[in-house]
Amino acid sequence: MELLLLGTGCPKVDYKRFGPSSLVSTNKTKILVDCGSGVTQRLDQSKISSAKIDALFLTHLHSDHVVDLYQLIISSWHSYKMNPWKIYGPKGTKKFVKKLMNTWKDERELRIKYEARQSIKAFKINVIEFGSIGNISIKDIKVRYFEVDHKPVKYAYGFNFFHKNKKLTISGDTRPCENIMKYGQLSNVLLHEVFIDGEIGSISKMRTSKTLHNVRNYHTPSNIVGKVAKLTKCKKLVLNHLVPTKFNETKLKKIVKKDFGKNPIIGKDLLKIKI
Numbered sequence: 001m002e003l004l005l006l007g008t009g010c011p012k013v014d015y016k017r018f019g020p021s022s023l024v025s026t027n028k029t030k031i032l033v034d035c036g037s038g039v040t041q042r043l044d045q046s047k048i049s050s051a052k053i054d055a056l057f058l059t060h061l062h063s064d065h066v067v068d069l070y071q072l073i074i075s076s077w078h079s080y081k082m083n084p085w086k087i088y089g090p091k092g093t094k095k096f097v098k099k100l101m102n103t104w105k106d107e108r109e110l111r112i113k114y115e116a117r118q119s120i121k122a123f124k125i126n127v128i129e130f131g132s133i134g135n136i137s138i139k140d141i142k143v144r145y146f147e148v149d150h151k152p153v154k155y156a157y158g159f160n161f162f163h164k165n166k167k168l169t170i171s172g173d174t175r176p177c178e179n180i181m182k183y184g185q186l187s188n189v190l191l192h193e194v195f196i197d198g199e200i201g202s203i204s205k206m207r208t209s210k211t212l213h214n215v216r217n218y219h220t221p222s223n224i225v226g227k228v229a230k231l232t233k234c235k236k237l238v239l240n241h242l243v244p245t246k247f248n249e250t251k252l253k254k255i256v257k258k259d260f261g262k263n264p265i266i267g268k269d270l271l272k273i274k275i
Contacts, residue, residue, distance in 0.1 A: 001026050001141070001163040001275040003189060005240065006042035007034075008267040011064040014245035018042055018269055019064050022191065022240070024161050024168060029139040032056045032072075033159065033170055034065040040075045042269060051081035051122070055138045057145070058089035059172030060156040061096055070100055074108075077122035084124035088136065088145070090155030094127045101125070130157055146183045148174035150218050158183065166275045169234070173241065176220050176228050184232035188275050191267070192229065193241035195219035196252055200244050219243060222252055226259030240267040 002025050009017030019036020023043075032039070032053050043050055050072055059065060073085060087097060101108075101123070112120055128136075136143045142162040150156035150173045160183055161168040169187040171180055184190050195216050200207070219241075220228060229237040237260055239252070249266055256264045265273070 001166050003273040005267050005271045006039055007036045008240050008269055009245045010243045017245040020241050026140055026163055029141045030054050031138055035068045035072050036064050037067050039068045040071050049079045050076040051079035055086040060153050081122035082119050084121050084126055087127045091129050093129050097127050146179045148172050149177035150174050168275050175218055176224050181231045187234040189236045190229055190234035191238045191240050194222055194225045194239045195243045196222045196247045199247040222255050226256040229260045237264040238267050239264050
């Protein structure tokens with residue numbers, strides 16, 4: 001099993017860190033997790049056709065995690081996807097996808113009629129919404145989804161991916177929560193989001209101290225993420241969804257290592273990690 005980081009950024013635009021998205025793959029299976037800004041470009045850079053994605057899993061419906069969903073769908077059609085999309089996500093995903101497809105209905109129908117391509121199955125979308133916890137098999141990868149705490153977002157999820165004897169855990173967006181500690185136990189790799197303390201300043205009338213407090217409050221701060229990883233007994237900690245995208249890497253590693261006991265891996269776009 002391999003983890004490919006397609007986008008390690010956040011809503012703040014950074015050409016070196018695209019929007020949140022990761023690919024979990026084996027020789028037989030490709031599962032995309034989230035589809036933030038630039039996901040199709042990163043797939044193309046990695047020589048992976050969007051038509052070959054077996055399933056898309058959404059952690060939650062924040063814009064930075066879903067903004068390129070339609071681009072993903074339309075690009076898969078242009079890449080000759082011959083089977084319907086499978087999209088797994090939180091409650092509200094069916095409504096979101098229906099509205100998204102309706103928004104582009106006229107443009108899409110014009111393309112279909114004029115371009116006369118062989119198949120329109122890429123536009124047939126099967127959406128499956130999560131319960132609180134459950135298991136799904138996508139070919140040779142078993143996936144467990146579980147709720148995390150990203151309130152005020154009502155429905156947010158983390159994932160375990162199992163292949164042979166390996167385990168990957170993806171935190172999704174979350175403050176420190178019991179389910180990460182529970183379901184992240186003994187992971188070969190824990191991919192965890194982080195809010196990096198001391199790297200963002202206030203801007204009068206735009207980004208107040210309250211803004212910073214609230215954003216930090218529904219993420220996992222840099223002085224805590226190492227403690228979380230330590231409690232899971234994971235072998236490797238990879239930091240992802242970095243807020244902000246520009247920071248002192250040496251300082252961040254030192255802070256996290258103090259609690260985790262090992263250097264974390266700072267996620268970067270297009271980084272591949274064997275699991």
